[in-house]
Amino acid sequence: MAAAARDLTGQVIVITGASSGIGLAGATALAARGAGIVLVGRNKERLQEAVKQVAAAGGPRPLSYEADFSRLDDVHLLGDQLRQRLRKIHVLASNAGQVVLSNKTTVDGHEQTVQVNHLAGFLLAHLVREQLRGGRLVVTSSDVHKSQAIDPADLSATTGWKAYGASKSANILFAQEANRRWPDITSVSFHPGVVRSRFSSGTAMRPLFAFNPFLISTEKGADTLVWLASAQPNELRPGAFYVKRKEKTPSPHATDPQVAARLWDASLAAVGIGWNQH
Numbered sequence: 450m451a452a453a454a455r456d457l458t459g460q461v462i463v464i465t466g467a468s469s470g471i472g473l474a475g476a477t478a479l480a481a482r483g484a485g486i487v488l489v490g491r492n493k494e495r496l497q498e499a500v501k502q503v504a505a506a507g508g509p510r511p512l513s514y515e516a517d518f519s520r521l522d523d524v525h526l527l528g529d530q531l532r533q534r535l536r537k538i539h540v541l542a543s544n545a546g547q548v549v550l551s552n553k554t555t556v557d558g559h560e561q562t563v564q565v566n567h568l569a570g571f572l573l574a575h576l577v578r579e580q581l582r583g584g585r586l587v588v589t590s591s592d593v594h595k596s597q598a599i600d601p602a603d604l605s606a607t608t609g610w611k612a613y614g615a616s617k618s619a620n621i622l623f624a625q626e627a628n629r630r631w632p633d634i635t636s637v638s639f640h641p642g643v644v645r646s647r648f649s650s651g652t653a654m655r656p657l658f659a660f661n662p663f664l665i666s667t668e669k670g671a672d673t674l675v676w677l678a679s680a681q682p683n684e685l686r687p688g689a690f691y692v693k694r695k696e697k698t699p700s701p702h703a704t705d706p707q708v709a710a711r712l713w714d715a716s717l718a719a720v721g722i723g724w725n726q727h
Contacts, residue, residue, distance in 0.1 A: 479679065585635045
């Protein structure tokens with residue numbers, strides 16, 4: 450049986466950024482194969498509609514949790530809820546993302562794009578580390594990572610589109626370092642393509658992403674996410690970066706193991722859990 454059609458009955462898959470875009474498309478496709486889907490989103494109304502769409506696709510009725518990743522307290526609460534409800538998470542798809550074109554700092558003191566795209570997902574993975582043992586971490590990155598390195602010494606050094614590029618570099622480095630530090634979890638990252646979605650909602654770039662007929666559909670954008678979540682273990686190389694289901698080599702600044710290790714430690718400190726991690 451092809452990996453794309455693999456029966457996922459009994460699998461629990463948590464997807465952040467799941468109320469629209471490739472998160473919702475991926476959740477729907479994975480539910481159609483029998484997986485139990487946990488949807489995480491920041492907008493209550495869109496999340497409710499997403500639950501209906503995913504439930505109609507098949508599998509058990511999905512769970513849903515509202516969390517705003519620009520607030521780390523929301524991520525802590527989400528982690529508590531997931532730990533209480535789920536004994537096992539087979540796949541955590543760390544997919545939540547946004548770009549803030551203005552210089553915006555979160556209540557936690559970080560540049561918002563970097564927090565939402567990297568730090569919040571990094572924190573959530575740590576909070577559900579035990580549930581994820583033996584499972585898979587799939588991190589949504591982007592080819593935009595080529596445009597900007599992340600500076601572990603100053604995670605909020607950039608703003609706007611540069612911060613987005615830096616956060617996407619951080620996504621790749623996170624998956625690589627997670628693979629080294631958490632060998633019992635298969636961690637990978639991927640570029641979904643340039644997708645027609647709500648991604649840039651609330652910014653001047655929205656028409657470019659929401660209505661551009663030359664961009665790919667959310668379903669096509671979700672294809673690699675779905676494949677990474679459902680492929681047999683021997684089909685994947687842990688720590689790798691994928692584009693269109695094929696392994697690709699990221700830019701050099703996103704492959705340096707020393708930078709990845711420094712980023713991990715800086716991220717632990719930034720989310721406030723570095724003092725109790727060994």
